[in-house]
Amino acid sequence: MAALLFTYLLTFLLYLSPQKQHHRPSASGSCCLTAPARLHALEQETQAFTGIDMFTCLPALLTCTGQQPILRGPGAKGCLFALAKIKRSWDQSSDRPERHSGGERRRKQDSYESSRVRMRRAKSSWTVYNHGKSASLLSLSFGLTIIALIMAPINIYDLVVVGSGFAGTTTALSFMETAKEKNNTTAKVALLEVGKKDERAGASRWTMAYLRLDKNNKFDPNWIKLVEKTSKGLADLDYARKLEKEAPLTAQYILDRGVELVHHEEPHVALEFETDGSFAYPKGGGLAIVTALMKKLEEFENAEVMYETEAVKLSLGSDGRVNGVVIRGNDGLLRTLNAKNVMLACGGFEGNPEMLTQYCGPNAVDLPLIAPGLKYNRGAGIRMAMEIGAGTAGQFDMFHAECVDTRTSKPDAVIWGHNYGIVVNRDCSRFYDEGCSRLFESFELIAYDIWRHQNQEAYFVCDSVTMDRMRESWVYSTTDLDPERGETVEELAGKLGIDEERLRRTVEEYNKACPEGAADEFTPNSLDGKATKGILPPKSNWALPIAKAPFYGYPLKTNLTFTYGGIKVDLDARVLSTNNVVIPGLWSAGEITGFFYHEYPPASSVLRSLTFGRLAGQNIADSIKG
Template structure:
């Protein structure tokens, strides 16, 4: 492996060093291993070597799988329900079919899949709320970047080009993609010729201009959930559209998450909010915190905080939440919640209106209905006569110590992107594959109205693998 190639001629160029790009490059390398004429592969990364890996590097990378290494059996139907039938069901079924082989692929390269206890129920296993430990790579997405990246580094056929951005695709007279023009750290451009190109460089969440164009006003107020996604500039979408590619996914849709605004730590997500309440800057509740399990709710509260609450919210809970075994494992910030023996003291630590907070908590407490509080199930313990209601886990906030976290919404990824077929080939509006062009991961559109979580990294790995393998097979014909 060399990090600065002396020639610009390749069999495959992969744009992006995250889960999708690494999977594509490594799958292609394995599929072409042993050929009489050695293949040459280039992997392009906008970041430096130290910061490589895009969004993948920073995510905890929950995987929506069962303990027998299969996709949640309800996921494809879930996608159909939340998207109103707009999501590509064949794509979803492909994710379902390819999950076991793809997990075996990453495990073969040293990524360890762990199932670790989580303090609140999720719907990752069959669609019903469950306390089954959810899966993730041990070490998070960084483990994927380092293990798959190391395999490529150790392959002499692979050139990894850091601090290199893709500018435009090139085509032959018949429209076949035959290369990509890139710009290196020195500002100079170069054309890399290739028999196939895989676009795996994320969505457009790092491009404020594109966010404003598609997502709407005040997109500039959305902080990035991790530094790596600043390099997700919409390059795949821009370059593919220039060739007449089709799109998929909801272009004004984003996956945003509620994060602790006291820290600069990446992925400081507040998952364990269900047993408390949210208030906005005016000290009013604005969301049904218990309408569903956290995995089906956290994106919606994040979007609400950005879209309608001026990016200012506070999570408030009490000693009953602190007593839930392992609850701190669901609050991913490196800064512990603010804590006080009284609501007035908590308000002082949060810098918010104590009288307004006390009034809202008193109204909430008075509306709490009967029933037994059980954070391990949808307990049906709800409020009565208050808006917004709380549908589950409505228990009075009356047990010291009181805890709170100031929250804002951070963007993770965009919904809209390039459309591909089931081999990862980029297609036109008529469904015709553009020869030599593939895409995978968040560069491709899939989601509408909601993101059923713990599948972004998984689908990136799957379709990266399918694209790389298909390209290798096509070139052997």
């Protein structure tokens, strides 16, 4: 900007200075060409030399905004040499044909196209002349402007992060903090968010953010075995071990930055966690995490957050290194952010109907999203990475799904506890073994069944024995509506909108199959082995009769939470090619990275995003020079 101001000041001073007139013979030794003819000849030479009309390209040049220049010239040295010739030509020439012999004759000759002369003269003020030809005053200004633009430093970020959820925000903050520790005071990061400021962090801001941690913030040691089991050996176990090792440090990381963790002891639910009957979650949910981390990030002067900014394409250098990202702002224009490193942390493809249909089948597009922010997860990061040869991991035709309260629009209104009652479809028929396993081992499988086979309609039914016990727990606190209630099973059916007589018969059949005395000793915190007899499907545990009024129920449907397939990374969060070679300059963390197969081992996704985002930020800072 200072260079441009200097250019215009110099032009103004030159404009005020007196201009001498000189005679200059033509190249052929005869008198000079007329002004219009000379202008026309020089304009043709200029366009032949540059391949572009300078008057036309000026607006494009002036739209350079500190990113990669839109128009590239011969370089500052070449422009300086050309301008020296322009200045010499300007001092030695005149545009007044009256000063040369035969002026009267030439004036008559020029009258034929006098109007064109005026237009060309106006245009010539924006034309750069080379090879020692003359130039107008504004040509000099234009040339100096080009030099200022070429010589101005290009804005290069050390890191551009795509996505401001758990992984993206943690990466940006960890990078800036590590750079500061290394006395790198010039480190710069840009954090891109496709949504508006009040929508930032996508789905991360809506989740309850359950963490598989014990009271000492130690990660569940059983998780790795569970990953191996649920993925049928397909998941990267070294990656899982890395998460187990780093998770306690991640918990401390967010605690040190103002996040308050609640350690919930759960005596009423059979958890699959080996965490002393407890688990953790942030007070205030996922929003509390991203708010605390973003507040710390905004304290850095060289940290820039760009809202309503969409990442479109990765930029590559001639050596194949990722050196930036093409973005589109809310003005619709494309720009390139030059960067030494790019982090992709923009989620899966939950909000992309085409990708859902391609990978998950035709009915996947009908799945409601569990949180508003998922609509921005269109698979852009996965697509951009695959375009340059990135490898993939995770099961692309599977996704994490949960049963939610059909009646509410509240995000993440998950209904738990269906293990301890019965679940029926629209015809009031049971369709699976509700007591097949612990709560977190079965809730996703139920969601799949409701989506695939029950036309997205099911109902959880229990009596006061179950509800009174479970209400002391957390399992029904995610919805903002009380359960439907009836003094009789028929009354409950009416409130749920299903057939009263059919539900009554289903409950009676189920009660007859329950073992005697099952309700006398209700132990929901362990697999009790109390199973039904003589009915299909069976109920393997917690076969308590639904007999004590009042009766309660929730209508259920399945919501899409996140997709499993994504980018393949190594243990340092570096993106790998299809041949397992590191792609220089490209990193990724969070749900965009593929890891899960067949089934989600719960309460681990948030920790995974935070952990590998934190590690990526540190690794990127270590890889650059201050």
